[in-house]
Amino acid sequence: MIRPVQQSDFKFIYDLYMHPQVNPYLLYEDMDEDSFVPIFSELLNAGVLYIFSEDERDIGMFKLIRLKHRTAHIAYLGGVAIDPTMAGQGYAYAMFSEILALGQSMQLTRIELSTSVENVRAIRLYEKSGFVREGILRRYTYLQSENRYLDEVLLSYLYE
Template sequence: MIRPAQMDDFDFIYALYMHPSINPFLLYEFMSADSFKPIFEALLADEVLYIFSVSDERQNTPAGMFKLIQLKHRTSHIAYLGGVAIDPTFAGKGLGQTMMQEIISLGASKNLKRIELSTSVHNLRAAALYEKCGFEREGILRNYTYLKHEDRYLDEILMSYIF
């Protein structure tokens, strides 16, 4: 199940963004919760941050997150998909594919014609997942992401899903 993120999701979102195995593949450097709070509040205000939940007997438990940012004007038929992550405690259970299928359905409900994303050339599992879900490689974005804490640049694979 996908739903818009809420203020109560701060701890979950912050933990995912700052998780050592997830952070190198996302947009923000490691930072304190206080430093991340204004970023989180801006994402909520822009209504681009979503939670992916799984159901158990009593509740929906957050298991993943993503940003879906619809572009404007002549590119309003496109959305950028970023910040895609599954909580490591749920890894290996097929939830990434389920979340991607729900993201594609969300895009269809918004009448999108294209969803685009980029992923590190080193993030082979993510690239394979995206391809399995129908995304196609379009090229390499050279020196696209700068990891300040490692003082190095990463190339990214540009991918898209066409409806």
């Protein structure tokens, strides 16, 4: 099941974003809870952050951000993460099935995402879920903590 994030979900979201196995692949540098509060508030107010759960246990998260104007048929999918203690159990694939159903209910014709070329496991999941590689975004993400840039793979899912 997917649902919009609520204020009471702060700890789950923060812990997942800052988890050492997850954080290098997401947008925000490692930070303390107080520094994350305004980011969380912005995402909460925008209504773009979701939690994936099963049997009332929170397992994963993602952002689905609809674009505007001539690109209003597209949404950007980001902040995709599964609790590492739940990895390898099929939850990520199940979450993607629900993400695609959500996109369809929003009458999207395209969902796009990008991830580090080093995130091979995620790329396999995205392709298994029906996303297709479109290209490489060179030196796209800067990891301040490591003082290096990462190339990202751009992938998209097109609804028929």
